[in-house]
Amino acid sequence: MSLYLITLFAHSYLRWAVLAAVVFVLVRAFVGWRRARAWTRIDERLHVALVGLTNLQFTLGVALYLFMSPLSHAFFADPAGAMKVRVVRFFGLEHPVMMLLAVALVHMGRSRSRKAATGALRHRVVFATTLAALLVSCASIPWPGLDHGRPLLRGTASVRSRDGQACSAGERDRAQPTVSSESGRRVVRRTQKSRAADTVSRPAVSPIQIPRKPSSSSNAST
Numbered sequence: 337m338s339l340y341l342i343t344l345f346a347h348s349y350l351r352w353a354v355l356a357a358v359v360f361v362l363v364r365a366f367v368g369w370r371r372a373r374a375w376t377r378i379d380e381r382l383h384v385a386l387v388g389l390t391n392l393q394f395t396l397g398v399a400l401y402l403f404m405s406p407l408s409h410a411f412f413a414d415p416a417g418a419m420k421v422r423v424v425r426f427f428g429l430e431h432p433v434m435m436l437l438a439v440a441l442v443h444m445g446r447s448r449s450r451k452a453a454t455g456a457l458r459h460r461v462v463f464a465t466t467l468a469a470l471l472v473s474c475a476s477i478p479w480p481g482l483d484h485g486r487p488l489l490r491g492t493a494s495v496r497s498r499d500g501q502a503c504s505a506g507e508r509d510r511a512q513p514t515v516s517s518e519s520g521r522r523v524v525r526r527t528q529k530s531r532a533a534d535t536v537s538r539p540a541v542s543p544i545q546i547p548r549k550p551s552s553s554s555n556a557s558t
């Protein structure tokens with residue numbers, strides 16, 4: 337398995353650990369705020385764990401984005417054309433920007449809550465910022481069923497194609513995008529070429545799974 341796929345799987349599964357930490361923090365912060373409880377050591381550890389897991393998820397995302405993902409590389413190669421291709425626009429622009437905002441909210445919650453004068457206030461700040469981060473990140477998760485959707489559990493789940501038939505994420509995405517402009521078509525051709533090459537060696541793992549950067553020759557051919 338390539339470094340790209342290992343990182344993609346880690347990024348995909350780590351979301352559940354982040355979500356679990358978010359749920360624990362939210363519940364404790366809500367109860368602590370409503371009952372005006374003191375900020376305890378357990379609250380502190382949970383919040384530190386949330387920040388740590390979020391940072392790790394962010395680091396994996398940035399590594400995918402800058403060095404490994406064929407989707408972000410397709411986006412970098414032709415940003416204007418990529419804007420017309422839903423899946424490339426999502427992973428090249430929307431997902432990173434929204435997730436960056438979610439991470440910033442978690443960090444804002446950490447720094448502001450540390451300055452809170454009372455336990456109740458600290459719980460309230462943590463509750464508000466964590467809830468905001470959860471909503472922002474939920475809005476930019478590639479949920480199964482969306483055009484750019486991915487399985488909830490990599491390797492086991494399947495997704496539904498537009499006509500409702502069960503299929504792998506790869507099959508559904510390969511059946512995808514239609515664009516009208518020439519630059520958009522160039523991005524699609526590049527990603528489809530990559531998918532086809534990768535499917536031969538690693539079927540049904542990722543919709544677009546070439547663990548290599550677009551080569552200069554493929555750029556030249558488009």
Ligand code: HEM
Nearest residue numbers: 348351393394397398400401405406407427432435436486
């Ligand atoms: C911190 C919260 C984040 C969460 C919860 C999250 C979640 C996800 C999920 C669920 C996927 C789909 C994985 C799969 O295909 O199974 C994904 C893909 C991706 N994420 Fe994130 N992400 C986060 C942050 C980021 C950030 C900050 C970046 C970039 C700066 C990023 C870049 C990417 C890229 C490029 C992909 C697609 C990789 C590929 O298929 O080639 N993510 N993310």
